[in-house]
Amino acid sequence: MPDRIKEFVLSNNILKNLSFLGIRLYLKYWKKHTIGRNTKIGLSSKLNGKNLVGENCSFIGSELGFASYISKNTHLQNVKIGNYCSIGPDVKSIHGTHPTKDFVSTHPSFFSTDFKNSYTQKQLFEEKPEPIDNKEPYLTHIGNDVWVGASVNIIEGVQLGDGCIVAAGSLVHKDVEPYSIVGGVPAKHIRYRFEQNETAFLLEFKWWQKSEEWIKKNSLLFSDIKKFINNIDK
Template sequence: MHNIPNPNIVFPNEYKTSCYIKNVITAPNIFIGDYTYYDDPVDPTGFEKNNILFNCPDFGDKLIIGKFCSIACGTQFVMGTANHRINSITTYPFNVFGGAWEENTPPHLSQLPYKGDTIIGNDVWIGRECVIMPGVKVGDGSIIATRSVVTKNIEPYSIVGGNPAHFIKKRFDDEFIELLLKIKWWDFEPQKLLDFLPLLCDPNLDNVRIKLKSIIYSK
């Protein structure tokens, strides 16, 4: 029996700086896929408290992160309740301070703009100290450069960076991306993935393309 890493443990290796974060999440509106890790030399298991900001499940938005994502130290996900009302002459949140202010203003959550769920695909690499804003959708296989602020959706297998993050280039050509999105290796069973690892890590992309086509079109 192969010693395949267990996605249901907190620390996957001896260094204990990388944490499989699905195993330390408690909020009902946060969903993390298998093998997605957060790396932090100080407090990797504090991801929910330190890196998911302004989360209020009652507001209705979700944070969904796929499988096999690599999230570097300091990355933060901003949830919808971080926003302020912007459809009136003031953005000040009078309601949250109680008393007569609360009695004379609409409920706070009902005034906030709703951006929807924040969804990160599979096999996404997020560099150090990035900020992901509410409602953003990040496609499978994307790379987000260090200290980027992501305010818009990112297509699969794109490289983006900057503040606000802008498109830099595609990682592969359209045909190759289509093959990767069809194969969906992140959904493989453990033994099948183990057998597939040499191809996943092969730098000879021409060889990978040929083998992917063979696998997909021979079905």
């Protein structure tokens, strides 16, 4: 859909709500995704197959990888999520930032041209991060096979590495290493999931890019990392 039409639809509450309803019905009955009640999926969002989005969610300007799911009451914007991810309930992406030093005030009227009653005609502080990829609009990246626990807040611009785990109730304010476990407010490193050589193997092997047929064939090996590495059908 052309950007001009999107802007027109989003500027009208009736049309916007009708578009959310239409998208939800299309994804549920035509694309066979599982979409909860009162969930809002944006016009430019992408669902890549066998997805579940729980009730009362919003998923705006974002992409959901194959077989990944989002639990109820989760609100994400400008987020790219990889394959086979588990996103818990009440997870939120936090947008924008304010200056914490040098500026006398943290109020946007002193640094932002986007603010309605701004005192400045020039943007003096970058409120949003740059896209994670110049070819895509997403500002936050959640890798593949990532588990984000309930009630996690993710600051915009953060990248969560493949295979990582974020404990429930955490505030993620910086990048998370692949196959690491973090938790707390702010989130801190707790431990790695596997030995260094095992992590290296998984990051190179990228099982989440394999076909469903391959995954079904090898699924019994997923319960033991050592058996997986030694016996996997490459």
